[in-house]
Amino acid sequence: MNKIRxxxxxxxxxxxxxxxxxxxxxxxxMMNTSQVQGTNTAVFDALEKDLxxxxxxxxxxxxxxxxxxxxxxxxSLIVKSYADGLMMCEMQVSATRPVYGTSYTTTILNVRDQSxxxxxxxxxxxxxxxxxxxxxLMAIVxxxxxxxxxxxxxxxxxxxxxxxFDAANQIVAVCQAKSDENESAGWKAFEKGGRNRxxxxxxxxxxxxxxxxxxxxxxHRLALDNMAKNVTNGRAMIAEGIAAMRKLNRxxxxxxxxxxxxxxxxxxxxxxxxxxxxxxxxDMVDALSAMNPTLTNRYEExxxxx
Numbered sequence: 001m002n003k004i005r006x007x008x009x010x011x012x013x014x015x016x017x018x019x020x021x022x023x024x025x026x027x028x029x030m031m032n033t034s035q036v037q038g039t040n041t042a043v044f045d046a047l048e049k050d051l052x053x054x055x056x057x058x059x060x061x062x063x064x065x066x067x068x069x070x071x072x073x074x075x076s077l078i079v080k081s082y083a084d085g086l087m088m089c090e091m092q093v094s095a096t097r098p099v100y101g102t103s104y105t106t107t108i109l110n111v112r113d114q115s116x117x118x119x120x121x122x123x124x125x126x127x128x129x130x131x132x133x134x135x136x137l138m139a140i141v142x143x144x145x146x147x148x149x150x151x152x153x154x155x156x157x158x159x160x161x162x163x164x165f166d167a168a169n170q171i172v173a174v175c176q177a178k179s180d181e182n183e184s185a186g187w188k189a190f191e192k193g194g195r196n197r198x199x200x201x202x203x204x205x206x207x208x209x210x211x212x213x214x215x216x217x218x219x220h221r222l223a224l225d226n227m228a229k230n231v232t233n234g235r236a237m238i239a240e241g242i243a244a245m246r247k248l249n250r251x252x253x254x255x256x257x258x259x260x261x262x263x264x265x266x267x268x269x270x271x272x273x274x275x276x277x278x279x280x281x282x283d284m285v286d287a288l289s290a291m292n293p294t295l296t297n298r299y300e301e302x303x304x305x306x
Contacts, residue, residue: 022065024149025073025095027055032078043122044079051077051141054126060145061164071152072096072105075144077116086182089116091140095148097155097220101228106220107264108151115186115196116140133174136183143171143197150204155220159213165204172201195256203257211248212257215241219265235272239280242269246287262292266299273302 031048033041055075073095081088091113096105118137126138133139146168150161176198178184186196203209219241223234249258266288273284281302289296 022067022070023057023059024061024063024065024071025055025145026070027052028072028074029055030074030076032076035078035080036082043082043120046122047120050126051137055141055145058128058145060142060149071148073109073148085119085121087118087120087137088182089118090114091116091144093144093148095151097152099220099227100225106224106268108155108220109148109260110263111144111147111200111260113140113186113197115191117182117185119180119183131174133171136175136178136180139171139175140186140197143168143201146171147201147204151216154213154216156217157221158217159210160217162205165201168197168201169205172198194254195259199256200260203255208252209248209255209257211244212261215245216261231275235276235280238269238272239276239284242284242287246290249291258291262288266292266295270299270301274304276302 029048029052031044031051033044036044073093076092078090078092079087080090092111093113094110095108097108098105116137118135118140120137126135128138128142129135130142133142146164150164150168153161153164172187176184176187176189178187185191187198188196189198189202191198204213219238223237227234245258245261249255252258269284269288273281276284285296285299285302288299292299
């Protein structure tokens with residue numbers, strides 16, 4: 001169990017200090033350039049090498065992590081086009097944490113970002129400027145690092161990731177004013193149907209969605225982490241939280257925080273409630289289908305239907 005994380009909860013962000021403390025995240029970074037075949041690959045090779053080194057060396061907080069305590073995360077950068085120094089990309093970010101008393105890991109963040117656009121030249125130094133965020137790639141990378149750490153902390157302590165989500169919102173506040181139309185994508189309200197960086201970070205600190213963050217804690221720390229001892233109680237606790245989330249979704253349909261939670265947990269919820277009572281199965285299928293009707297057929301797997 002990641003016992004050290006419990007001692008870290010409540011510590012505040014201290015800036016991007018290099019080398020003083022153990023790094024928080026163990027990144028597996030991959031870059032896909034298959035859509036830009038025929039382009040000089042040297043610039044992509046340089047970016048992949050430098051970004052991989054940056055991700056696995058930069059320290060974001062003053063929290064002390066041992067090597068075995070680092071958060072496992074994946075980042076994929078899919079380059080769609082590159083012209084005149086502008087890369088138009090898509091990014092997939094996910095992170096997991098272990099479940100106490102088991103060999104199982106659970107997903108705590110799973111985001112597909114289709115608006116990752118930035119200017120880059122070969123040999124350009126990758127570094128963080130925490131005041132201006134002129135480098136859009138570094139702003140996006142920092143944003144997701146804070147989101148990963150925040151979700152991890154939220155899963156161990158009620159609203160434990162607050163300072164991380166505050167930091168992500170500070171980046172949003174600066175970057176939504178970018179004059180470059182391409183680079184401003186993803187940082188502004190009402191883009192991508194409310195599923196963007198602006199919306200997700202904003203939801204995390206919005207009092208209207210406080211119950212979702214509290215449920216995120218109870219889901220992981222009180223339910224999953226105790227299922228090795230009592231799976232029935234854990235499943236009942238999750239069912240209660242999903243029912244409450246369904247009610248919130250009626251008031252705020254399409255909320256980024258609810259959609260992102262389901263993106264993380266769809267498969268897990270299906271597998272958990274396949275073994276539930278008949279009432280739990282029916283209620284869970286109804287609740288999940290109401291929040292995400294496009295996946296109703298998948299949710300029917302809970303009832304043994306394909």
